[in-house]
Each structure stands twice: as C-alpha cells, then as structure tokens.
Amino acid sequence: MLDVFLFATLNGLVTGLLLFMLASGLTLIFSMMGVLNFAHASFYMLGAYFAYSISSYLGFWIGLLLAPVIVGILGALVERYGLRHVHRHGHVAELVFTFGLAFLIEELVQFFWGRDTKNYQQPDILDFPLFTLFGQEFSAYRGFMIFISVLIFIGLYYLLTRSRIGIIIQAAITHPHTVASLGHNVPLIFMGVFGVGSALAGVAGVIAGPVLTTFPGMAVVLGSIVFVIVVIGGLGSLAGAFIASLLIGLLQSYAIASDLGMQDLLALLGVSFERSHPLNDLWTLTLPQIAPILPFLLLVLVLIFRPTGLLGKREE
Amino acid sequence: MLKKLSIWVVFLAILLILPLLFDSIMGISILNQMAIAIVIALSYNMLLGQGGMLSFGHAVYFGLGGFMAVHALVMIEFETVTFSVTLIPMVGGLFGLVAAIFIGSFSTRKAGTVFAMISLGMGELIAASSLIFVDFFGGEAGVIGDRTFGPPFFGVDFAQDVEVYYLAAFWVFIATLFMYLFTQTPAGRMANAVRDNPERAEFIGYSARRVRFISFCAAGLFAGIAGGLFAMNFEFLTEENLNAATSGRVLLMAYIGGLGYFVGPIIGAVVLTLMNSLLSNYTELWMLYLGIMFVLTVMFLPRGFAGFIMLHQLAWHHGRLKTLALPYLVTGVPALLCAASLIGLIEMSHTEADIFHFLGLPLNPDQLVSWALPVLLTLGAGYATRSSLPQLRDAWHAANTEGKRAK
Structure with missing residues (x-):
C-alpha cells in the first residue's frame, strides 16, 4: 500500500512539475496580453519534435539546448506578425486566432514529420534506475525531469523578482502605459515574454517527449489540461498555477494508481445493485x-x- | 416586406431545385451533409455572433441530440413507441434543449473567458463520459439505428438518400426561418445588446444572465435538431460527433463564413462541406489548407466571407463596383497564381509518385531543377501581388469615398 502511494506521489510530482512548466508560460502570457493562448501546448509539441529531429543528428543534449531556442523564436514571430495584427479585432478574434494556430500547427507537424509516433528516446546516460524502493525502480530520467523543472522555476523566480528585466516585466503587466512613458519598449517586452513562455513550453516538450511519447496528438492531450490548471489556479496567478499543477498531477496519479470505485462507496453505504x-x-x-x-x-x-x-x- | 418574403421563397426554391441539379449519389450525400452543417453553424452563430458567447463545446448539444435521435429510431424499430421518423429531428432538438437548459443554468452566468472555459470543460467532460457510459453512447463503436421503420409518411419510407434530403430541406428551412425570426424578437435584440454592453443592458433592467440563457437554450435546441438530422442521414453516432474536434469544426465554419451576419454561417457551412467532401478526394493535406485558410481569415477577414462581401455594399450603392473590377483582377490573378504554385510546391514535396504534374507540367520531384520553376513562380507571383496592393488600396478608397462626396 505504502509503495503504491509513494510511487503515485513521485509520478504525480513529475507530471505536476511538467504541467507547471507549461502553465507558467501560459499564465505569464495571459497576465500580459489578457489572452489565453490555445496554441501554447502546440509549442510544447514543437519542442518535442524539434528535439527529436536534432537529437537524431547531434544527440539529446544539443536538442535540449537548441529546440527551446527555436520554439522561442517561433513564438516571438507568432506574437509579432500574428497576434499583434489580430489584436485590433478584439479579444474573441485573438482567442480564435490562437485556436486556429493550434489547429494549423498540428497539421504542419503531420506534414513535416508524418502521422506516426516518433521514436524519441531518452539519452543512454540517464537510462538507469535512480533508486529502488519496495522492489520498484524509479528511473533516473524522471529524476532528471524533476531536477530540470525545479532548476527552471528557481531561475524564473529570480529573473522575475530579483532582476531589472523582471521588475520591468512585472510593471508592464500592471501599468503598460506608465512603463512605456518611462521609455521602455513595451511591445518588445510583450514579444519577449511570449517568446520565453513558448520556449518554456518547448523545454517541457523536449523533456516530456521521450516519456509521454512524441506523436501529433500530444498537444491536444496536454493542452486542455494546462488550460484547466491556469483557470483553476486563478487566471494570471503564478502561485495559483503552481498549486493547481501539483494538485492535478497528484490527483490524476492517485486516481490511476487506486483500485477504488463506486462499488466500494456503495458497499460503504450498504447499497447494492443488480448487474441488469x-x-x-x-x-x-x-x-x-x-x-x-x-x-x-x-x-x-x-x-x-x-x-x-x-x-x-x-x-x- | 415583399423583398424579405421573396428572399425566403428563393431560398426554398434553391433547396428544392438543388437535388435535381446534383442527383448523383455523391451529390445527394454532400447536400445532406450541407443541410446538417447549415443548421449547426447557424445555431452556433446564435451563441457567438449574436450573443457574444465563445463556445468550445457546441458539439455536445449536437451529439446528445443525435444520440437521443438514434435511440428513438431504435425504439421505433422495436415498436416501443410509434411515430413517424419525420419527427426524429424534433426529438434531437428537444434533447439538445434539455441539455442546454441544464448546462446553461450555470454556464451563462458570465460571458467571455469564463463561459469559454466552462464550455471547453463540459465538452471534454461529456466526450470522455461518452466512452464510459456504454449503455447510452455505445462506447467506441457508437449506436446504430434504422430510419426505415415506423409508419410511412405518405408512402415514403426514407430508404433513399433523396427522401432524406427533402426531409432535411424541410427542417433546414424551418430551422433557418425560426432562427432568423428569433433575431427579430425582443429576446434576439437583447442578445445583441448584452453582447455589446452587458452593463448597460442590466441598467435598462434586463438580466444579462437570463438573456444569455435564452439564446443558449435556443442554440442548444437547433444544434439538437442538426444532431437529429445527422442521425436520420447517417443512422449511427459515435463519440466523434460530440468531441472537441467537432466543436472546433463548427467554430471554423461559422467564423470563416462570417459571424454577425445571418448568411455568414450558411456560406461557411457550404464552403467547408464542399472542402471536406471534394478536396479530400484529391489530397490528404486538405486539413492543412483548411488550417491555413482559417488563420488567414482570422487575420485579414475578421468578419469572414460574408463580411468581405458586405464591405462592397457602399461601393455598390454608389454604382462604383465597376471601378474595382480591374484592380481586383490585377491583384487577384497573381495572388491566385501564387497560391496555386505554393499548393503545387506543398503537394510536390509530399508526393510519392515519380512524376508530379505541376500546373500541367510533368516534373520529377527527385531532381533539384524541377523545384526551381515552382519556387520562382511562387516568389514572382507573390511579388507581383504585393506590388499591386497599393493600387488596389487606392482604387478601393476612391470607390468608397468619392461616392460619399457625390451624395
């Protein structure tokens, strides 16, 4: 019982941290532009696919470095030449634009990489059990996922709260006009945040690709859940997104690991039903x-x- | 009044003549799909176009209505109930309405992002549950019915697709008429007011929530009717009919056609059905083209095809549409050429045949030389389009402003 619980917790933690890597970018973008970016999970998928292609030539680690950069540049371009253009048509148009973009990216991925699942593997160097508890192994790669996520959050936290850029970003979220009056290029900041948010999604894709399989539907699978997290946590709240990510990750992990059902609940209440x-x-x-x-x-x-x-x- | 009436008579005449013009099996099948698409797209327009509620789960009411309709067909087959299958769309509609009343009771409290998120959540929830509750939804296999049972309707037993078309045409006409009339009622007018400024509407004394709720229920009803028509036409439903992909397709249809205009979703439904059934025969990449078309529409034609047509209203009124013809031709021909050669390029990069016919020219995709021509053509046509744009803009400006001055 304890071993099931422990491993469900660990797996839930991995999922939760991964989800937060997506949710943090989405939340930042939302608080800046007031737009829920439907295509956010598509950048996550692009991250996985780029990393797959790069890793087959240059190895996993180069992919981990390069793929998020490419995704980030793509994200910045989307903001500059797409979203900013649609902005003047209003909020609904922006939301519909990102929805269309998600649709388009899925089709483009199928066009360039095909419909089948890609054999994107974790690096050999991390292919060993990190530790063994109750006869069950916890793979080093999952440990690595936790390590990378935590590292990024600490970096993000310091960047946002301690650095000059972070302070300007925070100011631009609440008082864009004042920040612009002070001589900062607010549209450029928006573009940068969109790019960095997309790059974060890209990182999540790079490290999740080998575990959650790299296939054209991976954006849809995770996309709506990331949306759920951002809304449950409270739109625009990073801390809320963090709590909600872990909550959803653990909740799903526990639910999958458990063997409880309605019948147990009914038995507890002393009710039973016929099969018919x-x-x-x-x-x-x-x-x-x-x-x-x-x-x-x-x-x-x-x-x-x-x-x-x-x-x-x-x-x- | 007479003008309005004549539009409806023309609409009815078109509905009745179409199957005579396209009487092949495929033609009738496309017409049937078009009929279903028109009703669902119009009902979606009630939400987003007229009520300002962006829904990502509209297929739920379509699907639930459709599933109920198939169950009604099964009940008629086993003589649990006895009524004519011509009423099946109404069964779907009523069930769609019931579902909309239940879900709308909490989802219409807010418009905007909250509404969009609830619709997304409910859509995912019901699509996922449909795989769990096998008795009603039939799991992965879906539910199958048979439309030929029950008392015949004046000797018609709906064994033929054409017979279903005329039934569908009847329901499309009724649904379109009532949806149009709804926009003319106080409830429909208030829906527009609440969409544009909910606060002001509340100050006049209307509950924005109730106004939204009424629109939402009406949209659910007509979506259910579309689901019932789907059940009559295809005689089976699966989880696919109520999942997020179907909801997305409805959004695409309504948006590409043009929100806010009553005819917009009809145009969108016709265009998308044609793309779906004709284009998919020629290329497996048609979804890619659809995606590109959709993103371009959102970026450059925010009011869709109908909005684009309506832009010319002023010029037409002043009889200056003629002056636009030449500039349109100068821009349009290279633009079309650019699009065509780009599509050719995309198809050529994806082909597995040895010889690819690029605009009639046989080219070998393995040779680098054969790529030069399409690439050059695309770039050249693109440049020509771009350099002719200022001219078009000037002509457009002249056609619209000079008219004003003359007045």
Missing part, C-alpha cells in the same frame, strides 16, 4: 476509469463555485 440495473455503467465506475475526466470535473466545479480560481484576483 439500467445505470449499471454508473454503479461500476472505478477511479482509474474517471482519472482522465477529473481535471475537467474540477474545472467546472471551480468555475461554478469560485469563478476566480484558487488564487485569482477579483473579477472586473
């Missing part, structure tokens, strides 16, 4: 079965009862 009962599917639900929909259930509940999210500010 018309709602049989409902009475035989198990937690692993509903694990994929838990985030969305949580999203709808949060939006109904606390539309601002966990740490969100008051609505305008």
